[in-house]
Amino acid sequence: MTKLFPTSTAGSLPKPSWIATPEVLWSPWKLEGEDLVAGKQDALRLAVDDQQKAGIDIVGDGEQTRQHFVTTFIEHLDGVDFEKRETVRIRNRYDASVPTVVGAVSRSKPVFVEDARFLRAQTDQPIKWTLPGPMTMIDTLYDAHYQSREKLAWEFARILNEEARELEAAGVDIVQFDEPAFNVFFEEANDWGIAALERAAEGLKCETAVHICYGYGIKANTDWKKTLGSEWRQYEETFPNLQKSSIDIVSLECHHSNVPMDLIELIRGKKVMVGAIDVASDIVETPEEVADTLRKALQFVDADKLYPSTNCGMTPLSRRVANGKLKALGAGAEILRKEQAA
Template structure:
């Protein structure tokens, strides 16, 4: 029998201090060459162990093989110059120095497929692998070649599809596309954002997910959130079209956010990864707080379609905090699972 309310994480877990500087995004690797490959595999094992001990049902690599959730994928492609950097405004929020697209973007070799095979060898549990979504990829680059956000997004969608098909063949059960940009560029989302995402999942038989959040707990994001008022209704813009899309699971941020739960009605019928853990603070939730978020979501999501999850990745958090939050997630899900099975 399939487990009710299977738990998972939205993405990253903190990296061990011997691999990269902890509590920092974009932290450079401390190892290189073969040592780096081995170090990432060791970190993946540790991350998997943390998830197993906490009782997480759908496990991941904790993104130990990604330095950053977007650029690590882009680094492996041709047509992007990392030496040639420009400053752009990311997600309309903060300036960042980013690489430049200088020619046609091409994926000459798999990016994460070996890592995914390694993860598959380590566990019998369902595994989830995260890739950046097309719209979020173009938002993290300066385009000096296509001169069109839409054109570049379609190119990336093709490349992501190649990678996704190989990840599926490597034994990945759920492929998740991270699209925080869906909460910002509403016209583009509906004009071509969801369509490019559909292109990225073309031909896949495994389950697919899209993760749309309000970002890591970094200052630029917390400052932005303060400007959003008492109700965050951004999801309202993308949900109706996502509900009609062929994406299986929608992963979103709920705990400690001002997202009105009734917006979940707009994706009725889809599986929903409900973020019941806040990743923007060091406060460890109580199991009861987690349970409370899940109960609210259950008013609008069928129990067999609800997947308790974290709001976003936990890379910037101390490891002890991330561990505590994982434990809270599984304990809170267990409370509600028992209530449902009574």
């Protein structure tokens, strides 16, 4: 990546109304069979076009081909029964009905590789693909087989590594693992979670990223944030070990959060995707607001390692708001490039 301050999204973008209900997180598909396949590809093409017009440098698929950032991957694995459901507490925040691990988990075929090839064919720009991280995967299931969060995480790490290697072969430049669970289960993250993440990224020659945020702008998350006080110091718990890890890029939430900016110093040396767009608000940032967040981050991350991004995914937002935010991100990064060149 030669361009200074290359922009990207954390992952998801709103889905067009023909494929899913707008502004609804994890909305069911409106199409079936071949129509759904074509609809997903149309949505992916549109997401690429929206990003390119907004000045986004590292292009993603907007997660247009998946309903849920974790379970859509798990649906394609063996050993998990989606009919047998249990209620579990997700990231100590809200209850959800989840599928059950009933046997050894395995991946009999690629999950997102064809979609990634399709994305690769749409653009000459660098592309990024998101996968759920091992710890966040185990937090979204009921385990009736391994009876050990750690054992299951290592199995998922092995499976994720198989998928990631094929994504790399399909032309993906950055494989990102989403680990919001790192902001909740600090002890496990440090004991084995970061090691499991490294196993998922093992042997990859493309760049690897870990995205750790405070969640989508949904009520369960915004209510939780209200309990965190005036300073959110969760990153302080895992950043020292992430700094020592083999992961290339760390993606974090900054804009309109109570994360002390100086925590970024703990991952000095890593590339940092700085969340400069608030996904929990319909108010579209100005380019100057974005630039201001990035300037503050520049005190703690070298200019050639700062990647402007969004705080989290934008699925629950309207397409109009999300596009406005994408344009603000692109324009805010451009302000900073001009300042650096001056």
